[in-house]
Ligand SMILES: Nc1nc2c(c(=O)[nH]1)N[C@H]1C(S)=C(S)[C@@H](COP(=O)(O)O)O[C@H]1N2
């Protein structure tokens with residue numbers, strides 16, 4: 250496939266439709282996130298999530314749609330790859346660490362507006378895991394599940410094979426913390442940050458896209474930064 254292909258242009262939709270989607274999306278965001286960590290508990294009454302700044306996070310905000318999320322360590326973490334593959338596999342954290350790693354430095358961009366510039370992520374290209382598992386003919390998409398028991402995400406197979414989509418083990422050159430979705434999260438560099446599922450536990454190859462958690466609340470499935478979610482006219486920054 251052509252990994253240099255440009256993302257498709259924004260779907261032409263009328264202004265009223267765009268505003269409607271944004272309104273629906275904003276409502277989803279305000280009721281969705283819960284602040285889990287003790288140090289953030291004082292802000293838990295704030296439904297905007299805007300005061301959920303992570304300590305030392307350089308501008309990151311903490312998001313979780315689950316009220317609590319278990320810890321997973323090198324001893325207890327597992328990532329399953331299944332669905333339309335020849336070799337369903339379970340990877341431990343140690344396995345993932347021995348695989349080829351790629352480091353990317355891009356801006357993190359949440360669809361609600363906040364942004365963290367020049368953020369290093371590092372991990373195993375998703376394409377590597379897909380190739381190891383052997384994607385079967387007829388496969389069209391990938392579904393991601395999380396050990397928070399609630400969040401899901403999706404990509405087309407073509408998107409999933411891009412070289413800027415990682416199974417991330419490091420953020421800012423350190424192991425990903427629990428608050429940021431560690432020990433392993435998805436990192437979809439060219440898309441809004443909701444695509445980057447935290448606490449990743451499952452990769453299922455499917456015959457069609459299964460819309461993810463926020464996508465059921467009006468957000469775009471193809472979430473290209475600056476070219477989706479009614480923001481096609483907005484500056485990418
Ligand atoms: N499992 C899970 N992944 C998730 C989310 C979530 O609520 N649960 N929120 C998404 C959204 S909207 C954003 S902006 C980022 C936030 O990542 P952070 O908490 O590391 O800043 O995670 C994304 N991945």
Ligand SMILES: [Mo]
Nearest residue numbers: 359360442443
């Ligand atoms: Mo977000």
